[in-house]
Amino acid sequence: MSFTRLPSIGMGTFRLKGNDARDAVKSALSLGYRHIDTAQMYDNEAAVGDGITSSGIPRRDIFLTTKIWHDKLHASDLINSLQASLDRLKTDHVDLALIHWPSPDDEVPMAEYLGALRDAQREGLTDHIGISNFTIAQMDQAREILGDTPIFTNQVEVHPFLSNRAVVEHAQKLGITVTGYMPLAVGKVMEDETLQRIAAAHNATPAQVAIAWVASRGIVPIPSSTRPSHQKANLDALKLRLSDDEIQAINALDRNERIANPGFAPAWD
Template structure:
């Protein structure tokens, strides 16, 4: 089927390799996930493809995202690299192709790589196109370049310690859905007393509360997990309804604590 919107939660695969990645994808799909996120830089596309094909779930029922690394942003490289990604993933197309990071120092003009990404979409290599780690200014520029071509999502870091409000609000204003990576702040949410206390109110874990908070903000979280019990708990988190007071308490945890901040990152909002 053709997806006209992002499934509400995805299975992230960052740092998962080989058999671990394959088994995690297969397990997630068996539990009901229908959104799998990978990237060229993760070096696990082949394993993700193995997990998908061995799961028994029809390819058309799974929303598959990959991301193009910044060394492949030249127009001549981008489409070839995406074609290679689909081959590793054992599919003829992905549902969503993202620019993983803006070109560091604008070495490759945004117009060049976004136009090439749109060309890849027109060639059928991807159903939808989007961006990742784009600032408000980057999103404005991308919107100007792509015109009527929809930007399906901006995938950015979002968790209770980095609410990323300015980017989330600006994306919403532009009609761009936000996908939140590292929604558990690489496990740090589990240690937070506020999240633990709210979790006790719902017979839930601090991690589940963090995911419920993201979802309540209209953000699609993509937690990475290898253990089936954690994968199921992450799915179940979307059933939790937080009160306005609980949302306010979690919002107050924001301290602009960024986990992913490489030296080539843009100047953040």
């Protein structure tokens, strides 16, 4: 089937390698996840592909995302790199191909790499195209370049300590779904007293509260976990309903704490 929107939660695979990545993907799919997120830079596409093929879930039922690294943004490189990703993933297409980071210092013009990404979509290598780590100005530029071609998502860091509100609201105003990576702030949510208090009131975990808060904003969370029990808990977090007061309390935790901030990152909003 061709997906018309992003499934409401995904399984992130950042930092998962080899058998860990394969087993985590297989386990997530067995628990009911249907959205798997990887990237060329994670160096695990082959393992993710193995997890998918060994899961027994038909490929057509799985929404699969990969991301093109910033050293492959020249038009001549981009399509070849995506084809290589498909070979590693053991599939003839991905559901979503993202530009992982805007070209550092605009070394490759955005029109060149987004044009190549659209070409890859026309060639059937990917059903949908999108962006990741793009600022408000870069989203506007991407929208102008792509015209009628929909930008399926902007994938950005979102968790209670980095609400990323300006970017999220601008994307949503443009009709671009936001995918939130690192929704658990690499485990830091577990230590927060506000999240612990709200979790106790719901007989839940702070991780579940963080995921529920991200989802309550219309953002698709993609938590990463190797443990089936945690994967199931993350999935169950979508059933959690937070009160307005609880959401306000979590909103107040924002301290602009950015975890993914490499030297080549754009000038953040």
